[in-house]
Amino acid sequence: MRTRPLQNHLVIFAKAPRLGRVKTRLARHIGGVGAWAFYRGMLAGLTRRLGRDRRWRCWLAVSPDQSIFDRGLWHAAAPGCRSFLSQGGGDLGARMARVMALLPPGPVVLIGSDIPGIQSKMIARAFKLLGNHDAVFGPAPDGGYWLVGLRRRPHFSDPFGGVRWSTSHALADSRANLAGLRIALIDELEDVDDGPSFARCKI
Numbered sequence: 001m002r003t004r005p006l007q008n009h010l011v012i013f014a015k016a017p018r019l020g021r022v023k024t025r026l027a028r029h030i031g032g033v034g035a036w037a038f039y040r041g042m043l044a045g046l047t048r049r050l051g052r053d054r055r056w057r058c059w060l061a062v063s064p065d066q067s068i069f070d071r072g073l074w075h076a077a078a079p080g081c082r083s084f085l086s087q088g089g090g091d092l093g094a095r096m097a098r099v100m101a102l103l104p105p106g107p108v109v110l111i112g113s114d115i116p117g118i119q120s121k122m123i124a125r126a127f128k129l130l131g132n133h134d135a136v137f138g139p140a141p142d143g144g145y146w147l148v149g150l151r152r153r154p155h156f157s158d159p160f161g162g163v164r165w166s167t168s169h170a171l172a173d174s175r176a177n178l179a180g181l182r183i184a185l186i187d188e189l190e191d192v193d194d195g196p197s198f199a200r201c202k203i
Helices: 026-031 032-050 066-069 069-077 092-102 120-129 170-176 197-198
Strands: 009-013 056-065 084-087 106-109 135-139 145-150 183-185
Touching: 009 032, 009 092, 009 170, 026 032, 026 197, 032 056, 032 069, 032 120, 056 066, 066 069, 066 084, 092 106, 106 120, 120 135, 120 145, 135 170, 145 170
Parallel strands: 009 056, 009 106, 056 084, 135 183
Antiparallel strands: 106 145, 135 145
């Protein structure tokens, strides 16, 4: 009897797109309305491109937690996703570890919602690499990463503990947590957090 292949899970981390609550660093350069419009457009475009791809199930991991009950907000802001879960508390690493541990069996790829260059073929390549690697990262120019994927077999290995987030050490710290495991890298992309990165992005 043939066993069914495990489901691929794509998780998009997202903040509720409310004016004054998202992209506050970017807002100092382009204004609050401009930053809000940029973020909302990014999230909608990303979920449209990736959310209905049959090669994976798309999840939206939302913050703040109570916003998960505002389905009208999310259906308008993230039209491609129909599966939701809350990020929970703690730093970024604790929230990513929680989400990855909660999902049903199968490889997981997790991305942010503010990276203009993400393409479906990159996500597909990340899942393909997880066929014979334990983890995959998409590096960022600042030493962090825009994508992290875990095979989660035979167990979940946590790459997020003790990571120095928002520093040039974030990727190196995560890789060190997975010492001895098979790690792959894919395309380098930049997220948009401030005026200079916004000026460099091509939308």
